[in-house]
Amino acid sequence: MASPAPREIEALIELMARLPGLGPRSARRAVLTLLKKRDGLMIPLARCMADLALTAKTCAQCGNIGPADPCNICTDPARAIGEICVVADVADLWAMERGGAFKGRYHILGGTLSPLDNLGPEELHIPQLVTRVAGEGISEVILALNATVDGQTTAHYIIDALRGAGVKITSLAQGVPIGGELDYLDDGTINAALRARRGV
Amino acid sequence: MASPAPREIEALIELMARLPGLGPRSARRAVLTLLKKRDGLMIPLARCMADLALTAKTCAQCGNIGPADPCNICTDPARAIGEICVVADVADLWAMERGGAFKGRYHILGGTLSPLDNLGPEELHIPQLVTRVAGEGISEVILALNATVDGQTTAHYIIDALRGAGVKITSLAQGVPIGGELDYLDDGTINAALRARRGV
Structure with a gap:
């Protein structure tokens, strides 16, 4: 597929497409939205991202x-x-x-x-x-x-x-999730909940 | 829902969630990916976005x-x-x-x-x-x-x-898309294609 967008825009689309949940098509849509909201979204997003890339730290003790x-x-x-x-x-x-x-x-x-x-x-x-x-x-x-x-x-x-x-x-306990309906649960979950049954 | 991420990270998640195709959950996943790939993805993406926000122009003639x-x-x-x-x-x-x-x-x-x-x-x-x-x-x-x-x-x-x-x-002509199967097409498309039928 030929690249129809200008090279500079295509570069941003390719980077965005590397994020989880975004494919080539949704990355294209996201970049178009950015280009239409340059002052309101694109510049704040770029700034926030650059700041965080420099300031974010990984906790040496717990990994947070x-x-x-x-x-x-x-x-x-x-x-x-x-x-x-x-x-x-x-x-x-x-x-x-x-x-x-x-x-x-x-x-x-x-x-x-x-x-x-x-x-x-x-x-x-x-x-x-x-x-x-x-x-x-x-x-x-x-x-x-x-x-x-x-x-x-x-x-x-x-x-x-x-x-x-x-x-x-x-x-963590395994069992029926809150709000869960038995009919929609998989067999493994139902069996785990049965094995871990509690007196009431 | 309380915000569990630090304020600086939450700000980036909120900005990302304003892109089409990303909700709060996928924005969170995207930001975590960025934080894990700071040099390889987050900084190039921020730079590319900031550059493009400044250099992209809207064509006064056609709107491109x-x-x-x-x-x-x-x-x-x-x-x-x-x-x-x-x-x-x-x-x-x-x-x-x-x-x-x-x-x-x-x-x-x-x-x-x-x-x-x-x-x-x-x-x-x-x-x-x-x-x-x-x-x-x-x-x-x-x-x-x-x-x-x-x-x-x-x-x-x-x-x-x-x-x-x-x-x-x-x-643009309306009709059966290339590769389209009649059984999967909506009635409107089939009728439009019939009205626009051509001699062969």
Whole structure:
């Protein structure tokens, strides 16, 4: 397909198309919107992006991304220092924070174990987690990993790695999601909820 | 919903979510991807966007957006000056150029007639089109507007406005798209194709 847009615009379309959720067509639409809203959207967006690229830091302790290192959560005196919630990604930390129920601190793996992608325990900062648990007086490690094969494989690896550290290890409950209708749930979820049934 | 990301990151997410095709969730994913690829994607994207915001120009003659005014198409001596193709948007110009069959010049309306959105003939540069047709020795105006109610209403308005200008007015043919299967086509398309049937 020939490139009909001018070269300068095509360059921006190609960069935008590398974002998740945008293909070539939607990147083209997005760039056209930007070109029509140059003062109101394009310039503020470019400025915000450039600023953040320079100022954003990765927390050396937990792996969170934000304006400070160590991050706001790690330095927040109101958060329990005895609980570490292990998540695969920053997006999962945000999801947990939206819930608002967890008041401890985090450990971000940066993915799940995947030998094919060269993601081993080192890349996932699992040794650092073991060190944190040994050194920081942690009483509970909560595994908040996706209920997928990759997520659960990673959880099992972490459980093995922390064996003998004398720390309580828990994981998010599996079951019927709030608002979920049985008829629409997959068999695995229904069976997991049945196995984990509780007295009422 | 509480905002779990730091304020600086949330600002970028909000700006990204104003692009078409991105909602709050996909904007969040896009921003996380940017934060993980700061040198490889975020900084080049910010730079490209800032440059283009300053250098992109709208062609005063046809409404095309690009690095030059008048645009590369209007000044291309190889393009027929007797034919003007009327399109609603720059994206439609790009679509026509991808086809590659049209060798004249364009007139971009910037939308379709929509009284509710305050888009009248003035906002759509229809008076300028009439002036161009009168002044530039135009022999044919090709209406390449969407085959929607809005597009066709706008086409009728332009046909009325150009009545008496002594110019040939044509519009894109309607019919079965190449590769189209009759069983999957809507009734309107099949009827339009039947009405416009040709001898073989």
